[in-house]
Amino acid sequence: MLIVLPQLIVGGIATGMLYALIALSMTVVYRATTIVNFGHGDLVMAGAYAIFVFTAGLALPFLPALLLAAGLLFLLGFGLHRLLMQPIMSGPHLSLAMMALAAGNVLRGAARLEWGNETLALARPYAQTSFLLGQTVFTMDDIVTTGAVLLLLLALFCVLHLTPAGKIIQAVFQSQRGAALVGINVNAFHGVMWGTGAALGAIGGALLALTVTLSPDIGVWTLLRAFAAMTLGGFGSLGGAVIGGILLGVMEKLLGFYVSTAFIDITAYVVTILVLLVRPQGLFGRPAARRI
């Protein structure tokens, strides 16, 4: 039983990296705008379909297609914010949540109308090999996913901490009011952050599409797992989203193997519910002060 433990952890980390990236992309939007984007999963889905169209339809190589998909999704995210969210920013949370959810549904509906009945799979841009290290198998999929997300995280970290723009973004994350004070165009900033979140989500979608069959429903599937990762790590914490994602990936594998296969499906739901009930601030978040 224990002999498979390293194997489970390796697989869990690879999946968890994807959750981490998508949870992180949602957290960027949440921290910048204080809105939880309930349509984010469908942006991830759109990213996956975009890269499929660019590679299979337009016969582009994988990397240019990835960049193109990320760029396209940046525009889509930016546009969604500008056209749909910005007009209702001062409205109740219900409107904001429903607007994002509804926009996501439009995307999903469109994808289903176009590709709903087809089984599509993205061609891997690398050979599907694997390596043996001791008793543990490392598949190329695991390595590529983990490596790509790590690279991306490193790049993001550098942008946030080493560039002037990153410093401004961090300042706004600390305090929304501060953003207006230092003279940032808040609407434009929010739009760019929605775009960035969508672009990061698209990369997550593309990586996801390497290992699963494309379906309009992968967006929602991802959304629920990203929520679990964010909840686990503490809503709004960038590092928490990453660690929460990895933990979730590993937990799914371990619980699924050692307890019941059911947990492969339901770990995310159970984690979300339990954490919010028992420790709403998650593992790394601070308890939110409630105002009277």
Added chain:
Amino acid sequence: MASEAAPRRARRRFLLLPALLLALPPFLDQYQQYVVNLVLVYIPVGVGFNLVVGNLGQLAFSNVAFFGIGAYTSGILMLKLGLPWWATLPPAGIMGALAGGAASVPALRGVRSFYLAVMTLAFGELMRWSYIRLESLTGGSMGMAVPSADVFGWALATEWRKFYVFLALAAATVIATDRLLRSRIGRAFMAIKDNETAAAAMGIATSGYFVLGFAWSGFVVGIGGAMFAVLVGHLSPDSFDLIELILQFAIIMVGGLASLTGSVLGAVVITATPQIFANFPGFQELIFGLLIVLVILFLPRGLASLLARLHPVFRDQYYDG
């Protein structure tokens, strides 16, 4: 005094509306009757959902779970215990109410807004997974055939028989919820939505009303589920997925949040029209999504707000008289 009594009398006239509908079946073909029945199913579903989201102001996505629990409770009791359909109505409502009570627990613990939405979304998916996994009870992903239904021995063999029973149930739900909203209970819901601290300062025990609101919602939606089970005759987990959630959201948002009239209107508009497109997978999501986007941008109080402008009787009122 005459002017005060007037709205009440005007409201009484609405009791004639279902009476007019009684004469409807002969004019409709089989399929049209089915669609009308589906509308009647979604009246309690919309009414219950709107109570939690519109009146109590809670961003809870758990309505589809209440709906599914009601439907499966009814179906399982008929199939496994051989209960007649009418006898499964109270348990379906009660199971829905219990699920509602459970869904109010996070709210009681201070989970609000986006967090409550995330949590109830997970709850709904967990339920859907249960329908698939509890195969011995639910028939799993293949679904279960619901036995034919009767009301005290009167078989609901045709669409128009179902119609009369459904009409009575939908009307009862609307009337009961209307009474609830016009009492101190309805006012307490609205007060909690607006300002929980101020509500408590009025002597309103807010926790109790959270539980009551969710449980009442679960009860009527559970009844709706039992109606759904017998209408479609076959329950499968797919009926309770996120497309269903967006449909139910479309009902209350297009109809009008925190409006009983809106819930009914929404059920009519949203349930009836997209049936035409049921054969194009994806179309419903697209249409519901677009409708919600448009309503939030251009008609935030829904269709009910248009009606309220026509006649004050459609305005929501939270007192008796």
Added chain:
Amino acid sequence: MTAEAAPLLDLAEVTVRFGGLKAVDAVSFAVAAGEVCALIGPNGAGKTTLFNAVTGNAAIAAGRIRFRGEEIQNLAPHEIAARGIRRTFQNGGLFGELTALENVLCGLHATIASGVAGVVLGAKRARAVERAATERARRLLDLMEIRHLEDRPARELSGGQQRMVEIVRALATDPPLLLLDEPAVGLAPPVRAQLGALIRRLAKETGLGILLIEHAIELVMNVSDRVVVLNYGAKIADAPPAAVRADRAVLEAYLGHG
């Protein structure tokens, strides 16, 4: 006689902490029936926090709060309200979507004895108590001469009208004690004067005890029987208005903070 001898509201060494900070520091004072007691102090002195402690919205770390001789510091806000301590809110606590009448009816909530079953089944008794409450709410609006506003949603009312409805709502159950949190904010001077007269009249004619937070110092001086001054959470004065005006510590507290 004993009831009159004991103060209506009695705070003894009340302390409220936010983390390490003492927002209210061992404050003691009392409010008697028929008395208007003002609570003043610079911003951040702990006035609203003290209100929240009395209404059960802020937990106290030490001390006792007695209302009509009974300790209330462990009760929930709605229980304290039901016992007869009612309040208005700094930024207006009306329920915007409800009408003026419905807002006043919310004030009567604890006195309406109707349950779910009675309401849903349309029981005679439930309807009768609801109707009686509606009639009472209308009479109260009439008394303040704002009956014509009854069907207007609260968010559509002017600032002065909202303040009046909020006071009617707070007084709907004839509570013995009323807490007013900056009732004069945003009111035009003539409306402010009317409000002052109303506060005075309520206390003197009905025996209502009033605890008042207010920055409009003229209003405070005109209506109060007694003024309690807080600074950094601690009480620095407790005296009739004229005496407080001359108090050195009070002057320093205010001047020191601009």
